[in-house]
Amino acid sequence: MAENAKLMQGNEACTMGAIAAGLQFFAGYPITPSTEIAEMCSEELPKFGGKFIQMEDEIGSIAACIGASLTGKKAMTATSGPGFSLMQESIGYASLCEIPVVIVNVQRMGPSTGMPTSPAQGDIMQARWGTHGDHQIIALAPGNVKECFELTFKAFAYAEAYRVPVIVLADEVISHMREKVILPDPSSYKIPMRAMPTSPAGYKPYGADPDGGVPLMAPFGQGYRWHCTGLFHDESGAPSGKAAVADKLLRRLERKIEKNAQVLEDYYAESMEDCDIAVVSFGSSAMAALSAVRRARKEGHKAGMLRLKTIWPFPDAALRRLSASAKKIIVPEMNLGQLALEVERAIHGKAEVIKLGKVTGELFHPDEIYQALKEAF
Amino acid sequence: MAEFLDYFRKERLPHIWCPGCGHGTVTGALIRAVDKLGLDKNKIVMVSGIGCSSRAVGYLDFDTLHTTHGRALAFATGVKHAKPSLKVIVMTGDGDCTAIGGNHFIHAARRNIDITTIIMNNSIYGMTSGQYSPTTPHGMLGTTAPYGNVEQEFDVCELAKASGASYVARATSFHVTLLTDLIEKALMNKGFSVVEALTQCPTYFGRKNKIGGPVELLNWIKDRTVNAKAAAALPPEKLAGKLLIGELHRAERPEYCASYAETTARVQRTYNDYKGGNRGCELNSD
Numbered sequence: 293m294a295e296n297a298k299l300m301q302g303n304e305a306c307t308m309g310a311i312a313a314g315l316q317f318f319a320g321y322p323i324t325p326s327t328e329i330a331e332m333c334s335e336e337l338p339k340f341g342g343k344f345i346q347m348e349d350e351i352g353s354i355a356a357c358i359g360a361s362l363t364g365k366k367a368m369t370a371t372s373g374p375g376f377s378l379m380q381e382s383i384g385y386a387s388l389c390e391i392p393v394v395i396v397n398v399q400r401m402g403p404s405t406g407m408p409t410s411p412a413q414g415d416i417m418q419a420r421w422g423t424h425g426d427h428q429i430i431a432l433a434p435g436n437v438k439e440c441f442e443l444t445f446k447a448f449a450y451a452e453a454y455r456v457p458v459i460v461l462a463d464e465v466i467s468h469m470r471e472k473v474i475l476p477d478p479s480s481y482k483i484p485m486r487a488m489p490t491s492p493a494g495y496k497p498y499g500a501d502p503d504g505g506v507p508l509m510a511p512f513g514q515g516y517r518w519h520c521t522g523l524f525h526d527e528s529g530a531p532s533g534k535a536a537v538a539d540k541l542l543r544r545l546e547r548k549i550e551k552n553a554q555v556l557e558d559y560y561a562e563s564m565e566d567c568d569i570a571v572v573s574f575g576s577s578a579m580a581a582l583s584a585v586r587r588a589r590k591e592g593h594k595a596g597m598l599r600l601k602t603i604w605p606f607p608d609a610a611l612r613r614l615s616a617s618a619k620k621i622i623v624p625e626m627n628l629g630q631l632a633l634e635v636e637r638a639i640h641g642k643a644e645v646i647k648l649g650k651v652t653g654e655l656f657h658p659d660e661i662y663q664a665l666k667e668a669f
Numbered sequence: 670m671a672e673f674l675d676y677f678r679k680e681r682l683p684h685i686w687c688p689g690c691g692h693g694t695v696t697g698a699l700i701r702a703v704d705k706l707g708l709d710k711n712k713i714v715m716v717s718g719i720g721c722s723s724r725a726v727g728y729l730d731f732d733t734l735h736t737t738h739g740r741a742l743a744f745a746t747g748v749k750h751a752k753p754s755l756k757v758i759v760m761t762g763d764g765d766c767t768a769i770g771g772n773h774f775i776h777a778a779r780r781n782i783d784i785t786t787i788i789m790n791n792s793i794y795g796m797t798s799g800q801y802s803p804t805t806p807h808g809m810l811g812t813t814a815p816y817g818n819v820e821q822e823f824d825v826c827e828l829a830k831a832s833g834a835s836y837v838a839r840a841t842s843f844h845v846t847l848l849t850d851l852i853e854k855a856l857m858n859k860g861f862s863v864v865e866a867l868t869q870c871p872t873y874f875g876r877k878n879k880i881g882g883p884v885e886l887l888n889w890i891k892d893r894t895v896n897a898k899a900a901a902a903l904p905p906e907k908l909a910g911k912l913l914i915g916e917l918h919r920a921e922r923p924e925y926c927a928s929y930a931e932t933t934a935r936v937q938r939t940y941n942d943y944k945g946g947n948r949g950c951e952l953n954s955d
């Protein structure tokens with residue numbers, strides 16, 4: 293498939309992954325380092341009848357995406373820290389109302405305007421808990437340009453399958469880096485589609501198995517005449533303040549993701565089987581980590597590498613399984629230890645967790661992680 | 670007219686509004702206008718934000734979208750842009766539309782996107798129990814304006830007009846026939862259309878300002894207004910402090926979705942060999 297080999301940027305791969313998955317609607321507001329996605333969408337979407345709009349802010353962008361998704365279209369927005377903060381309320385709306393939508397957050401140094409063009413990975417916990425109230429979230433972290441394509445494609449598959457907002461948690465380096473990528477043949481794509489009802493008769497917009505079932509989603513404008521509200525609602529979509537209704541709804545939403553955690557887990561593991569020390573990382577930090585781990589192995593140290601592609605739901609089971617032999621786990625990340633907190637929680641004292649946080653706005657150098665490995669051995 | 674209640678989700682009634690609230694009157698006017706035009710129920714999407722006014726859509730038998738506070742027009746923009754064949758109607762309050770949602774309002778107007786917006790303006794935050802809003806007149810009371818409102822109010826219609834709306838009108842919950850008629854015209858306009866309905870919140874605005882019950886408040890609203898046609902013949906002193914009602918503005922401006930479609934057609938002529946692959950969705954058509 294020589295003609296499918298291309299030199300491309302992470303943001304470009306992300307856009308192509310979205311288009312491959314059937315992207316039909318993009319709304320966004322420019323912000324570095326995500327802007328190339330909006331630019332490319334504005335150029336590509338009209339070519340096949342898709343819709344682009346530059347909204348007045350990020351609040352409007354996510355809102356417009358949710359509106360578009362309700363008409364049956366696949367919708368995406370892309371942003372970075374400050375814009376991601378603005379989107380939080382409506383991410384909660386999409387979560388409670390079960391509207392598929394993909395949000396690309398290309399992380400940059402924060403808080404606040406921070407260092408706009410410097411890479412960071414400080415939005416791990418914001419992605420998980422940014423909106424108020426209990427909710428589940430899916431967040432995927434690409435570790436190279438090809439994965440920007442693959443994980444954005446997957447993000448749509450999950451959004452459609454589970455009717456949830458899905459976050460692609462990239463970072464400035466992954467998104468601006470250029471690599472040669474061999475894309476799969478378009479005819480091999482299995483275009484993700486949400487499950488839709490076949491007739492309005494007896495349609496219950498939120499009728500589903502209480503144990504994490506996903507209700508059928510009727511597109512607006514096709515005679516179903518249903519009510520979508522961010523108030524707690526019963527199976528018919530009617531707002532309800534009843535304790536039992538609230539409990540049932542929130543628990544179903546929780547189970548929807550929880551019970552599929554195994555399906556959702558995705559990672560790259562190398563030399564983990566017999567490792568004494570594991571390095572657990574993600575995104576651009578994992579590139580440096582992998583090179584450090586390989587160097588340590590070459591020198592005869594039993595180091596292992598686990599790079600998480602699915603950050604949320606956190607792959608507890610996979611982490612425990614893969615790091616069974618590890619006595620120590622080093623977690624390099626471009627923040628002050630957000631992922632490490634989760635690793636600590638999941639590993640539950642079975643190994644010592646060493647935080648290796650970096651907040652200089654610079655990438656890790658493999659030597660820094662190699663050094664940490666040496667110290668740990 | 671089809672049975673009035675046929676436009677309602679009867680199982681969702683009774684509504685939450687207080688006795689004497691004007692929001693029901695405005696909702697009734699909208700339904701009568703929809704009925705008069707014979708619009709297809711299945712092709713209407715009603716969008717609202719948060720507030721007593723925004724609760725209206727939940728009682729109506731269309732596809733309805735009750736969103737977040739202030740964002741109704743942004744959600745509605747997504748619905749309309751994604752599927753321009755749908756008739757998109759926004760029901761919003763003075764707080765929802767002109768405070769927290771003010772930015773979306775001016776930009777929806779600027780784009781002249783084909784959405785009909787009904788602003789149920791009771792000059793107060795009703796749902797949160799009576800704080801002053803951007804349309805509370807200067808000097809009047811609210812629970813956060815205990816000494817009289819320090820701020821100056823918006824003229825919502827002037828705001829809409831200046832921002833680019835192609836149809837702007839105002840009526841009140843007292844002038845129901847006029848209101849219905851203006852909503853009907855707004856629904857027929859292809860572009861961003863605004864009907865401001867001055868309406869009463871007896872529970873908070875009326876009581877706090879000691880105006881009286883719903884009837885006294887309705888009269889108070891009526892007395893604030895002058896018909897736009899009659900105004901031409903009146904001396905300036907009779908118009909001081911009055912709000913004009915009737916059709917206030919019409920303009921021919923390109924509509925957003927139509928412009929986007931034109932651009933798309935031009936792009937597709939250039940790229941007619943574009944191989945986008947299978948989008949996997951017949952809903953792609955519009």
Ligand SMILES: Cc1ncc(C[n+]2csc(CCOP(=O)(O)OP(=O)(O)O)c2C)c(N)n1
Nearest residue numbers: 719720721722738762763764765794795796
């Ligand atoms: C982000 C956010 N801020 C504040 C609120 C609280 N809130 C709910 S309704 C409302 C005001 C509604 O006023 P208006 O739009 O005039 O509607 P009314 O109730 O008067 O009809 C406010 C402030 C909210 N729901 N969300």
Ligand code: SF4
Nearest residue numbers: 686687690721795870
């Ligand atoms: S509080 Fe005011 S606006 Fe809300 S329902 Fe009661 S009267 Fe109407």
Ligand SMILES: [Mg+2]
Nearest residue numbers: 762763793795
């Ligand atoms: Mg109000």
